[in-house]
Amino acid sequence: MEAVDLVVIGGGINGAGIAQCAAAAGYSVLLLEKGTIAGQTSANSSKLIHGGLRYLESGQLPLVRKSLAERKALLNLAPSLVNPIPFYIPVYENSRRSPWTIRAGLSLYALLSEFDALGQFKSIPSVHWSKIKGLKLQGLKALYQYWDAQTDDKQLTQAVVKNARTLGAQVIEHAKCTSIEHLNGHCKVHYQLVDDANSEVVEVEALAVVNAAGPWVNDVLDKVQPQIAAEAIEWVQGSHLLLDIPANDGILYLESCFDQRVIFVMPWNEQTLIGTTEIVLEELVGKPEITAAEIDYLLGIYLHYFSEFGDVDTLKTKVVDSFCGVRVLPKQTGNAFDRPRDTLQKSQASHPNLLSLYGGKLTTYRTTATEALDWLEQTIGERQSLADFDKLQLD
Template identity: 35%
Template sequence: MQDRFDLLVIGGGINGAGIARDAQGRGLSTCLVERGDLGGATSSASSKLIHGGLRYLEQYEFRLVREALAEREVLLRIAPHIVWPMRFVLPHRPEMRPRWMIRAGLFLYDHLARRVSLPGAEGIALRRHPYGAPLREEITDAFAYSDCWVEDSRLVVLNARDAAARGAAVLVRTEFLGAERDAGGWTCRLRDAAGGERQVRARALVNAAGPWVMQAQAAARATARDRVRLVRGSHIVLPALYQGEQAYILQNDDRRVVFVIPYEGRFSLIGTTDVPHAGDAREARCSPEEAAYLCAAVGRQFRRAPDPSEVVWTYSGVRPLHDDGADNPSAVTRDYVLKADAPPGAAPLLTVYGGKITTYRRLAEEAVGRIGAALGRAGTPWTGTAPLPGGEFGGCDLPGFEAEAARRHPWLPPAMLRRMVRAYGSELDAVLDGATSLAGLGEAFGAGLTGRELAWLVEREWARTAEDVLWRRSRLGLHMDAAGQARLRAALGEAAVTAAR
């Protein structure tokens, strides 16, 4: 691998991967370094939503909401296999926000940005509508509006894959140890998983280390003028609480909102919390208090109150929010802030604070524009129209593409086909690699995962461990039994050795 680059990006979450893709596509030779797995922290622990943020309107963050709403349409175009529309039901509780306020907010939500593919908001009489079935009888009215679902960790991987396909170096399990700056650039020290150290030169650095942004600043010996606030968002997964593809957004008594989202076919995903986090973000866990809080929030409005004993899985992510001085963690801005550190005659450093997954592409576009300008090669923005890997549907929508895939591969079980289309999109045939039967896909680990798919994940998507495969490249950890997971771990032990060679 080369040891000189225009740009080195620290952090393989959604912001780092998006910046690496954009920069490489503009002709800046780019190296992306990630200490663990791609999307291994905050970016795989989101609420899985591409949304404008309805509640941010109350905080007057109109620019953030407008930008996020516009990005829904962009991401639906460039990644239709992993981003798809979802209808959200907002039950009305008169003791909370008044009806006029909700109507006004939804009107703004529908009109702040151009809406092409998503239906607008509407009022619903719940006693005559299927959406009312899970809700308490006394809740008679609701509003419905549209946002989008995203496979968050796959969005990270696909950005990294596209960056690599365009020539970027993507180094996972590679730690950024530090850097020395001079007029011509940065000398960066890296350490791989085996403990080997190396140096690379880069004309510019981008610090997109997320919860570890301040540590990366210190390692680069940069002056940290801004700070982040670490806020933990926890989610719980329960057996499905209702039938249907709709999600619910519940106004809680503390004026926060809690989402209840259909998940993985037979579960409900509930989140999120906003709790100040102390300590290493890698140790973030959903506390019993957070699980109880989420269950209680649902129980206030659903006919059946879930109990924490029913939880089958939890996950937590730590949001590195730009510290704007707000007292309430829920009120801290979710907007991103980019700060340049480039003293006269010195190589540039750009640090990313905050941000949300919905606006990652716009963040990357702005970051690369600023770094490119500092290097005298700003280039032209391009990511708004270029599909991510698997996103070339040839004019079809997702149901149409899935139906065509079923005609080509009638031997694939419907549930397996649906999952693979929503993971690989137009790359499905490349993943199957000419197979015409289940037997042709190699070892069956369970839950529809086969040796052929595993080889793709290891060879093309940097998967190295069972956790990478089961909880980030997919969510098959919810479906695969212990015996299948043991066989997978054994196979990955061999695959990781082969890949390392």
């Protein structure tokens, strides 16, 4: 029977980051992914490395500060994968957020970035408003420009896994965890190859297990013996549309004309990407698919600001692709848009060698990884470090 220090279940960005961080710290690591690396939520995000300007409205200042610090780190560690990009916020006569509100938010954003070069923002003079092709100018009172970053989320996750492998981590795709026995001071993890019904169940002894299965975090906990209590969660679907429309040179941060939310209109492979929605799912079965209501919602907002196509039916002919990501939020009352976006890391006294992750953001995967490493060191002790996690370059 194989024995390792750590088994990580889930090959999304958080599982990949934890495997990389733990391997760099000298731990023997096995990462199990039931599908392919970055095959689910981590390939279907809004593809942004950002501080989360909108989180200021719900008072999540620590998360914004942390996210801005991670934006700076990733721009340095992954310059070929994470690129700065201008964002534009148009403010109209009937906008719910006034020019003063936007300016105050951007000023706080700059302050929380510790006046990083990308923390700068400016008001665009009206003579230059037309540079944003097709944007409605009627009723436009102000146009602000600030900075964040864009990435290919799948390629970034794959790069993290590639680096983890160079540090000695084992990574097995199409490997489904079938059970976890939590014993005194260690766990026995059993997995089977998904594509081979006749494959034997493999048993691995691990001093610690991290459950980073994303939307399926509680499904993994159902496989734990003795039984363990799970957190109450909701699945929130975020959908995007790709339109065969030439992209602008930056990202539009647009207030929804239907509710209190904001969406992004982004360049992606020389086309236009719109997202995201937030729909609470009653169940999680099969591959998430965009709904008709989400399509109408996103296209309706786009037409509110870019009216050249006239109506939703005409604009639908420009849709060339769609994708959906599902994220985990704590089960609460109220609008999903205002829920906390920080990661909850849960370990219980009855199962001290098992850590489960709930939620999290693409931008802050490295801080999630270092927090998991702190738990790992406290649980099974430190190892001889192989590399400095904060200096590992990604390509």
